[in-house]
Amino acid sequence: xxxxxxxxxxxxxxxxxxxxxxxxxxxxxxxxxxxxxxxxxxxxxxxxxxxxxxxxxxxxxxxxxxxxxxxxxxxxxxxxxxxxxxxxxxxxxxxxxxxxxxxxxxxxxxxxxxxxxxxxxxxxxxxxxxxxxxxxxxxxxxxxxxxxxxxxxxxxxxxxxxxxxxxxxxxxxxxxxxxxxxxxxxxxxxxxxxxxxxxxxxxxxxxxxxxxxxxxxxxxxxxxxxxxxxxxxxxxxxxxxxxxxxxxxxxxxxxxxxxxxxxxxxxxxxxxxxxxxxxxxxxxxxxxxxxxx
Amino acid sequence: xxxxxxxxxxxxxxxxxxxxxxxxxxxxxxxxxxxxxxxxxxxxxxxxxxxxxxxxxxxxxxxxxxxxxxxxxxxxxxxxxxxxxxxxxxxxxxxxxxxxxxxxxxxxxxxxxxxxxxxxxxxxxxxxxxxxxxxxxxxxxxxxxxxxxxxxxxxxxxxxxxxxxxxxxxxxxxxxxxxxxxxxxxxxxxxxxxxxxxxxxxxxxxxxxxxxxxxxxxxxxxxxxxxxxxxxxxxxxxxxxxxxxxxxxxxxxxxxxxxxxxxxxxxxxxxxxxxxxxxxxxxxxxxxxxxxxxxxx
Numbered sequence: 372x373x374x375x376x377x378x379x380x381x382x383x384x385x386x387x388x389x390x391x392x393x394x395x396x397x398x399x400x401x402x403x404x405x406x407x408x409x410x411x412x413x414x415x416x417x418x419x420x421x422x423x424x425x426x427x428x429x430x431x432x433x434x435x436x437x438x439x440x441x442x443x444x445x446x447x448x449x450x451x452x453x454x455x456x457x458x459x460x461x462x463x464x465x466x467x468x469x470x471x472x473x474x475x476x477x478x479x480x481x482x483x484x485x486x487x488x489x490x491x492x493x494x495x496x497x498x499x500x501x502x503x504x505x506x507x508x509x510x511x512x513x514x515x516x517x518x519x520x521x522x523x524x525x526x527x528x529x530x531x532x533x534x535x536x537x538x539x540x541x542x543x544x545x546x547x548x549x550x551x552x553x554x555x556x557x558x559x560x561x562x563x564x565x566x567x568x569x570x571x572x573x574x575x576x577x578x579x580x581x582x583x584x585x586x587x588x589x590x591x592x593x594x595x596x597x598x599x600x601x602x603x604x605x606x607x608x609x610x611x612x613x614x615x616x617x618x619x620x621x622x623x624x625x626x627x628x629x630x631x632x633x634x635x636x637x638x639x640x641x642x643x644x645x646x647x648x649x650x651x652x653x654x655x656x657x658x659x660x661x662x663x664x
Numbered sequence: 665x666x667x668x669x670x671x672x673x674x675x676x677x678x679x680x681x682x683x684x685x686x687x688x689x690x691x692x693x694x695x696x697x698x699x700x701x702x703x704x705x706x707x708x709x710x711x712x713x714x715x716x717x718x719x720x721x722x723x724x725x726x727x728x729x730x731x732x733x734x735x736x737x738x739x740x741x742x743x744x745x746x747x748x749x750x751x752x753x754x755x756x757x758x759x760x761x762x763x764x765x766x767x768x769x770x771x772x773x774x775x776x777x778x779x780x781x782x783x784x785x786x787x788x789x790x791x792x793x794x795x796x797x798x799x800x801x802x803x804x805x806x807x808x809x810x811x812x813x814x815x816x817x818x819x820x821x822x823x824x825x826x827x828x829x830x831x832x833x834x835x836x837x838x839x840x841x842x843x844x845x846x847x848x849x850x851x852x853x854x855x856x857x858x859x860x861x862x863x864x865x866x867x868x869x870x871x872x873x874x875x876x877x878x879x880x881x882x883x884x885x886x887x888x889x890x891x892x893x894x895x896x897x898x899x900x901x902x903x904x905x906x907x908x909x910x911x912x913x914x915x916x917x918x919x920x921x922x923x924x925x926x927x928x929x930x931x932x933x934x935x936x937x938x939x940x941x942x943x944x945x946x947x948x949x950x951x952x953x954x955x956x957x958x959x960x961x
Contacts, residue, residue: 376862383863387760394754395773398835401788402776404799408791419802467681470674482678485685494692495934496895496914497921501698501705502691518688521681550670551677580781583895587922598783602900605787628791635787642779650775657839 402639408632409433416629432633442634444593445600449579450641452515452596456578457571460520464570465563467521468529469555490523496587503588514588515596519578525570528659532566533559569652576649579641597638604631699932705925719932729933732916733891735909739825739898740890746826748886751837752879756867758838759845774835786900789815789828815901818909825901825910840882841875848874884952888945891937913937 400423407425408416415426436442470476471483493499499518508514536559544554560567582598589595595603604627642649695709699720702713723729754774761767777785792798793814801811814824852870861869895914902910911919913933921930 380863384760384762387757388766391754391757391761391770394835395770397831398773398777401785401792401831402780404792405788419797419799422799463681463684466677467685470678473674475671476674476678482682485682485690489685489689492693492938493689494695495931495938496917497927497930497934498692498695498698499688500922501695501927501931502688504705505708517684521685521688551673552670555677576779580779580783581896582781582783583899586899587918598781601781601783601787605783605790605900628797631787632791635784638784639780646772646776646779649779650772653775653779654839657836658843 405632405635405639408629409636411629413629432629435630436633436637441592441595442597442600442637445595445597446637448594449597452512453575453578455512456516456520457575459516460522460525460574460578461567461571463520464522464525464529465555465560465567468526469533469559470551471526471530472534473551486523486526500587509588510591510594512594515578515584518584519581522574522577524656525573528656529563529566529570531659532563536562569655572645572648572652573656576642576645597634601631601634601638604634696931696935696938698928699935701928703928703931705927719928720936723929723932723936728911728916731908732911732913732933736891736893736912739822739893739912740886742822742826743829744886746823747829747833748883750830750834752841752875754834755838755841755845755875756871758842759871760863760867771835771838774838776835777832778836780832782896782900785828785832785897789824789901793824815903816905818906821901821906821909825898828901829897840878844875844878845871880952884945884948887948888941890944891940 403423404421407423408421409432410425410428410430411421412427412429412431415421420426467486471479473479503509503514503518508517540558541554544558549557580598582596582602585594585596585599586602589599698709698712700714700716701709702715702718703709704712758767758770761770790797792800795801795811795813795816798814800814804811813820815821848870852874853866856866856870891913893912893914895918898910898912898915899918902915917930917933917937920926920933
């Protein structure tokens, strides 16, 4: 009896491990398939012979992307945008979070309320669109930076983290006549490097992946983000002109499917590169976010 | 008491971010007022005529608005049935894995899709599931079957949409449940083992009740979002063939408000969505509290 149930328990454990392995494999298959497509030859892709292993392996699609220019330009713009966005967002987030930890600041409660309210209420897509338009920010980088630069969630995490720094450090610095700017620069920021890294990653990944705002605010092809470019490629999948419509003279020698796959890989690669950190930090973020106030 | 002469610096620091917050979050909140106006961007907010509820009357007479609302509600309802249980099932299974390295590996893999953008996922869906371009249908045809119109038949599309959603979100969704599971008192399991309870019995009678509060909170939040669907997923997965089912409120607002430049109509639809969403959230929270569960506040 006992032995029987133990054997059954083992069998169940194996079954569970197998089922989970299958689910995990399902998470990877689409990525592996894209990679395989992007590395296969035209004819193989066209005849749909490509599976998870590249057929007639070639780097043609990547070469084509390099030559075409529009994808590389989008990649470059996305990288630049993500960098500027992350720097601006972190600066604003810190500048907002730090004073909120100081009891000397009057109206802290009101400001906190203002911040928390934005987590639950927004004017919606259109009022923001009209605002961006009225401010003359259409087709500028700022349209993709300012509206997303202050995440209330990140401000609260930052504030909580700074509030955990021993008050005695600030007190003695104030005693020595240091100003708040100095304290922020010399004490708070150096002690907040881990949280700064974490939040920067949050901001950067969010900026990298989002294309909704670029779709709304950007019409100039030179300012397409990579994700926006990719969304247009997919939307116009039947029309290969999308690659040539931007002045690139290159003749298309690769079918769109392989080009699309190569573009997908270019868009995915940065995420894969930071993935080990992503996971760790984002899980913490989920946990913090779930704690009731 | 230390003399704090530099306190003004705190206000200087906070001024700019606060200004940006007010400008980009609060000005748009006031901006919803244009849904009560005969708004035109040339006349602007201050010179447009007030028309009361005329814009809303127009929306409520519009069939495509009701269509978008119906699609939003039904996609969310289907998500409640298919999508909501997925991370729970996955977390229950993950919780049974004893080997820590194996569990970590599984988790790392399961979390990956969460970090891919909808533009990427949309491309993948097309290349995997397209009628004549996708590999899945190529394999089906080669095996002698008839193709499945994953993305081109509106009924099939409903399930494709959920499947893609589950693929992207279920793994990540396990995090809160797994955390709740570690909070369950291990003595309960030991006692159950002494009483001869097997794996499934423990799962059913201890683990599931243990994560019930988390389930209820997430359920309340999900019901509160019944009229909300993010823009990017339906935009990327939708196409002309399934538009009748794939047009949801967010994509409708984009079509009407931005593409057709009917700003007041788009704003009014957005406002309608916010108000209904708020009522649903408050309602679900109240019901959850009254029935003895935890609320989100």
